[in-house]
Each structure stands twice: as structure tokens, then as C-alpha cells.
Amino acid sequence: MIKAAFDPVTLATPFFILTVILEIALARFGKLEARYETKDTAVSLLMGLGSTLAGLLTAGASFAAALWIYQHRIFTVPMTAVWAWVLVFLLEDMTYYWFHRFSHERRIWWAAHVNHHSSQHYNLSTALRQTWTGGVAGTWLLWLPLSLLGFPPAMVAIQKGISLVYQYWIHTEAIRRLPRWVEAVFNTPSHHRVHHARNPRYLDRNYAGILIVWDRMFGTFQPELDEEACRYGLVHNLGTFNILRVAFHEWIGVTQDIIRSPRHVLGWLFGPPGWSPDGSRDTSASLKAAWEERRKAPIAEREAA
Template identity: 50%
Template sequence: MPEFPNIILFAIPFFILAMLLELYVTTKQQIKTYEAKDAFSSIAMGLGNVFLGFLSKAIVLLALFWVYNNFRFFTIPITWWSFILIFFADDFSYYWFHRISHESRLFWASHVVHHSSQKYNLSTALRQTWSGGFYSFVFWLWMPLLGFHPAMILLQMSISLLYQFWIHTEAIDKMPKWFEEVFNTPSHHRVHHGSNPLYLDRNHAGILIIWDKLFGTFQPELKNEKVIYGLVKNIDTYNPIKIAFLEWGNMFKDVFIGKKSLKNRFLYFIKPPGWTHDGTGKLSDDLRREWLETGFQSESPKEKKF
């Protein structure tokens, strides 16, 4: 078992210093990105994620080792070129995990936490799920099957998470053009956090934006379409417990309450957010199409009634 450091724990002092620097810079730029209650909620979600991570990571490691020890096709050595391979393999896995987290309500129930803030700053990056770590790892199980060592996989997952910290900011407008073409940036990720119909379910990248361009989910940030952060229907709470589990409760209500077939009850787990068995719900594609058909309407997504 190779020993790699827990880089997330080592990065915590950097997170704090970076948030203080961002607060100073955005204040100078007269950009109001921080609200005390919202930031403290995000930090609380991050701390909860770290504490629960000791348990979830143990489960993840056991699952990865079970596949690696019993079913792997090859054995990929831990060397310089295997870290290049795992960089792309992990980023590809993250793209599909992230995309499915927006397209399946079971995964959205945990991922919605990260989108629940109506502010966008470095503290938003810390607003992490308390439940997703216990099952989202299924998107990475093909990697130990191929022969990547579980320790390498966990290390690369942490590297990806660290990279994504800095892109949660309004202090940076655009990176150089070549960088914007290849990598995920603050501009690309602001789009991802937008509740504007045009921006919904776009830019799922981890480190490389190329996956979104390859699979048709890329949307550039437009100067004439300012990002409105948060959800189509915001939860309006700073309570970490509610933030962590509110959507789970809503999903289970849709599954178990009311008259509906067993098939439709099951579909509430796998269909996208907004789907309803009676056809009255609206998906992100429906909202985007309506918005485009009306010619960049002035109506805010928050004013829509569902």
C-alpha cells in the first residue's frame, strides 16, 4: 500500500488564506460576493464533509480494493506515466459523475448541496455534500478494474477537488484564451452555477473543459447574460442540516406519497430533477428551450412558477 499524504487536510490553511485574500480583492473591486451567514453555512458543510469523509473514504477504499484485488484486468505500475494516464481517466470519470449528478435525482439529492448558495465565492467551493461520498464512487470503479491502484485513484480525486477550489470566484474574469480553451476556469464554472435557463446543466468539467466540448454540454459565459447563482427554486436556508438533507426528503416524498405506479415511483430516483410522472414538471432542457424561443426574455428564472 503506497503512502500518499491527505492533501485536502494540508490545504485547509491555504483555503482560509485564499478566502481572506478574495474578500479583500472583491471588496476593492466593489463586488459583493460574500454574505456572512451564507459563508459560514458553506464552511460548516465543508467541515461536515471532511469529518464524514473519514467514514466514506474507508468504504470507498474497501470497494476500490475489492475490485482491484479480485477483478482487475491489468496491473498498472505506480510510475510517472501512470500518473498521466490516471489524470485523464479520473477527469473523464468526474465529468460523467458530475453530469449524471444533474441528470439523475438520486445523485442530485446529494449534489444539490453544492448549488444551494446564491453567492459565488471560494467558500462556495467548500459547500460539499454529506451523503454523496457514500455512493458516488461507483463512477470510479472501472479504474481499479483496469488496474489503477486505489491509493493512486484517491490521490488523483483529491488533486481534482483541490483544482476546483480556485475556480469558485468572481475576482477573476477570464484566463488567457489558450487556457480557457482547454481547462475549467472561473468563467466556465460560473456558468455551471447559474440558474439562468441558458446556463442550466452546462460545463460539468473537473479540470479539463474538453469533455463538455466533446459531449455537447459546453456553454461559454456571455457578457449580456449575467449569471444568477443558486437553484431554479432556491431553498432559502442557512441551516446546514436542512441544506444537507432537504432534497432527500423532497425526493422520498415524491417516491412514496400519492397514487402512482411502482414504475413511476422508481423513476423518481433515476429521472432528472423537475421530472414528474404526470408530465407537469419541467426539465432544464424545457426551460432552456422556452427561454430561447421567447428571445432572451427578461423574466428571471426565480420568477418562474412551477
């Protein structure tokens, strides 16, 4: 099968818009917890529209690459088999975990992903604040091994769409905690609030798409704590609703760094966000280390007394 039978994201788009409106309305009447700001929401919606248009420009190249890889596949996986859908669900979800993790750990992919974290609010519209440059950055490359294994590109595309639709509803403060078994297995609003938080304790945690088990397996899980509320946005917030700055500010920063010090180009591109040759900038690791020192200081002082 060459062409996807349907696109889950396209089918779900009216639902996205209606539920954003519903969340705003219910919050206004005090029926649920949700914080919206008009300009912030407008940026999120425009980023979503721009992401859709940008995706159309690169979708052909990425799908053609997947088709070429599929022609050299190791196995042939039938789209009609239930076991094949279970397997592609697990493998695609693990692929998403690593894509998402690399998008936080490598600056070139962070430049494409950072706009999704740029809102200081956390609501359903935040889910729509998507990248304009992910296709150009080559984030789709990580899914090509699935076609090499023998999964039809259309099958992979459908499963990717299902994953994105799932991740929409977890962008909310209206849902606090779900039953323990759900929180143990699936990505939930509670887990994803942690992922969007800029608190040092919460930085670079909970990369899951659908299953939170990957974070538990690979050591990146962090539960949301009642004693520490999530603060949203970037470590250094933009302070603007200029959509072009939201979309491209990190790419501009990368370019400026390379021009300023071209011999460190590999570090600027593939180091962690905040990397610098002299270590003078904040990285997630340095912020966590500083927070840990502050946390331990009162304990050490009490023990000394």
C-alpha cells in the first residue's frame, strides 16, 4: 500500500479547534482549571497552521525516502495483520521517544522543537504550537528504519498520526491525576506537564509519546510533585508574541554562534542546548547541578549544626 488510507491528524483537526474553544469557555465559567492569554493562543494556532503548510513542503521528500528504503526492506510486514499494528505501535512509540529526547539533547533539533515549549501557559492550544522547520532539520530520518524492517510507509505514517492525536489531550491542567495503572503505563497530562516545565527538577524529563514506560526504562521519568508546581515556558523566556521570532529565534542564535566562532561548528550544532566552548552558558545539566547544590545546602547546614 503506497498511500495512507487516512490522515488521523487531518480528521482530528475540527475536534482540536472545538475542544480549545470548549476549554476556554469552561475556564471562563470556573468549571475547570485552564489559563489562556489571547495573544499567546493566537501564536499557538498560527504556529499550528504554519506547521501544517511547512509539512506539505517536505512531506513528499520524506515519504519518497521511506518508499525507497521500503523497496530494500528486510522483511515484508502485512498491513492487514493485527500483530503488525501492535508491533508498529510499540516500535513507532519507542522511535518517538528517542526523536523527542534527541530534540532536547542536540541543539540542531532543539532549534526545530523549541517553539513548542515557548508558551508560558499550558492548555490545549499549546499542543498546536508545532514546528515549522522539523522537516528541514531532518527529524523524520529516525523513522526510516521502520520501513527498512518492512513496515509500509503508509502504515508508519498512520501510526505517527495516531500518536500525535493522542498527545493533544495531555496538554491540559484541567485533568490532574488518572488511576494509578494509567499513570504507570501511559503518558498523561500529569507526566506531560512535567515535560513542559522549566523548573530545574523537571527539565528534560518525560519524553514519551503514548507509553510512559520508555521513560521508566531509560531513566528519564519524573513524576509531578504536589509540593512543586510546574512553571511553564523556556529557561530564558522570549518575552514576545512575534510569531517569526517564536519560530526562528533558535536558528538565528545557532547561525550567529557559528559566524562568531566557526571552528566550534560541531559543538554549536550537535552539543546540548546552551553549550558553549567555555561553559559560560546554562545547559540543562548545569541548571540541574546548581539546583541540586542548593537543595543539599540546607541539609548539610542542619547536619553541621
